[in-house]
Amino acid sequence: MNWRLVTRFLLAIIIGVVVVSCIEEGEEYIPPTQAEEDALLSEYLDTLQNRGLDIDTTALGVYYVIDSVGNGTYPVIGDTCEVMYTGFFIDGSVFDSTGDNTWEFELGDEGVIPGWTDGMQVIDEGGRAFLIIPSELAYGTTGYGSVPPNTSLVFVVDMVEIKPLD
Numbered sequence: 001m002n003w004r005l006v007t008r009f010l011l012a013i014i015i016g017v018v019v020v021s022c023i024e025e026g027e028e029y030i031p032p033t034q035a036e037e038d039a040l041l042s043e044y045l046d047t048l049q050n051r052g053l054d055i056d057t058t059a060l061g062v063y064y065v066i067d068s069v070g071n072g073t074y075p076v077i078g079d080t081c082e083v084m085y086t087g088f089f090i091d092g093s094v095f096d097s098t099g100d101n102t103w104e105f106e107l108g109d110e111g112v113i114p115g116w117t118d119g120m121q122v123i124d125e126g127g128r129a130f131l132i133i134p135s136e137l138a139y140g141t142t143g144y145g146s147v148p149p150n151t152s153l154v155f156v157v158d159m160v161e162i163k164p165l166d
Helices: 003-021 034-050 114-120
Strands: 063-068 080-089 094-097 103-106 128-133 153-163
Touching: 034 128, 114 128, 114 153
Parallel strands: none
Antiparallel strands: 063 128, 080 094, 080 103, 080 153, 128 153
16 A cells, blocks of 8 residues: 555645634535536645645546555446445545445446446456546536535545456
């Protein structure tokens, strides 16, 4: 595991948490416009790059950093992926996590966001990656559950196992 990379990434998240903690308690949250979110995402990516992270991009537009490489087996549409993950907003707030459990899903299932399906294809079995999913590849202008509209998402994903479609 590249601890230096993990340390830099976590430092960026901590900075986000500090910024969020400056919001006064009881202050109403107003989701950003798409233009504001695009600017926040750009600033976030610049911060990560300035900290020495090598950020790649999928053809669809998901940003990712490979933290550790697995065995070289990558999932394809129809495979079942078993993962552990933690989902963050770009301010560092956690919005979802499998904790110590795993979650299985079929790659390409319509029940997951497009950025998730796209990003999973760059993580090999046993590997770990950071996925940074722009809002338009996540929940877009409507949001979902605890995810406000126009919100980019960050996931730390461990690809535990890939079960090929027979």
